[in-house]
Amino acid sequence: MAARDTGSVATRAPVLSCAAVGSVRKATWRQYWSFLGLNVVVSAATTLLILSVWGRPRPAPAATVLPTLAVAERLASVIPTASSTLAPTATPVTYVVQSGDTLMTIAQSLGVSDDVLMKLNKLNNPDDLDVGQILLVPTPKSGRAPTETPEPRPTAQPTVTPLSDSQAPRxxxxxxxxxxxxxxxxxxxxxxxxxxxxxxxxxxxxxxxxxxxxxxxxxxxxxxxxxxxxxxxxxxxxxxxxxxxxxxxxxxxxxxxxxxxxxxxxxx
Missing domain, CATH: 2.60.40.1260 (Lamin Tail domain)
Structure with missing residues (x-):
């Protein structure tokens, strides 16, 4: 009968499987569709936010308001007080100086003299003009010389020539x-x-x-x-x-x- 060798029997070490330590689970199709739907919602919300901000109406530029009081004061200082010896002055209008304008070209285009423009706007130097400057301009009728009314010419009367003896009936x-x-x-x-x-x-x-x-x-x-x-x-x-x-x-x-x-x- 063979003897049992108890000393040769080795002790077995326990084997750990990967599942026991921690395993990576594969995502299901339901999870994929959930992530995709979330991305679509976020992208759409971002796009709508950008469009709403971009399409918001911008405030219109404020219109430049001509200081009426200042213009009235300047007119009052130039237009003489009405009297029996002064002819009525035409109501002035305004002109905005453009690039390349000179006092002479402005006066010629508006039909007034440059002296009238200088006096009305209290200018000492005719070359001292700025782009955007507002000039007071009288109506062309006040700056031009009065037009002479031509006198009607007398209508020519036909000259009656008496008949000679040879032309007169006899x-x-x-x-x-x-x-x-x-x-x-x-x-x-x-x-x-x-x-x-x-x-x-x-x-x-x-x-x-x-x-x-x-x-x-x-x-x-x-x-x-x-x-x-x-x-x-x-x-x-x-x-x-x-x-x-x-x-x-x-x-x-x-x-x-x-x-x-x-x-x-x-x-x-």
Whole structure:
């Protein structure tokens, strides 16, 4: 029977596993989605905060207010007190000096003199101007010389040249025909001068029998005035009587439209 060697039996050391010391656990899908959602929320909140700050309306720049009191005091020192001998002064306006402006160019552009600008703004040196400086400027009407009103020219009157003897009409009674016979009775006229416009001329027998010429023009030539009715032509006019008017001893008179006697004829 074999002897049991108790001394050779070694004591076993305990073995520790990694799980007993501490192990790294793998994240689950639920944890991944939780972290991702948190990042999205934080990013969105940051973006909204930036946009709200950036889009906030900025305050508008304050408008430059012209000191009305100062302008009024300066105007009061320049504009004279109204009196019966002073003409009314135009209300001034303001002008802001720009880069490159001179007193002369400002005066020329506004239609005033540089002396008026210097006096109104109390300037001792015309070159002492600053960009942005406010100048008082009178209206152009007060800085310009008064415009002269042209006097109306008299309307030219037409000159009437009297007709010469060769141009003036010369109408005469040259004779009578058919005395006492209504069908052939006529007074013969002859124009040896210029054109005669005979409207309104008259022929009378000296006994209240008057013939008034119609609108008729007698050129150099002859025309007969018949005492009977008829239709006027360029060589024959008709008195329109119903009985003869000419008789021996009567004097026939020709007058123009003004009543001036042009010719007479005594019937033999």
């Amino acid at each position: 109408v005469e009674i040259r004779g009578v025909d058919g005395v006492g016979d209504l069908e052939s009775e006529a007074i013969r006229l002859l124009n040896t001068g210029g054109v005669a416009k005979m409207a309104g001329w008259t022929l009378d027998d000296g006994r209240n029998q008057v013939y008034v010429f119609p609108s008729f023009t007698l050129h150099n030539g002859a025309v007969s005035v018949n005492t009977r009715p008829g239709t006027d032509t360029v060589i024959d006019l008709f008195w329109g009587l119903s009985e003869p008017v000419l008789a021996s001893g009567k004097i026939v008179t020709l007058r123009d439209a003004d009543g001036n006697v042009q010719s007479t004829f005594s019937i033999p």
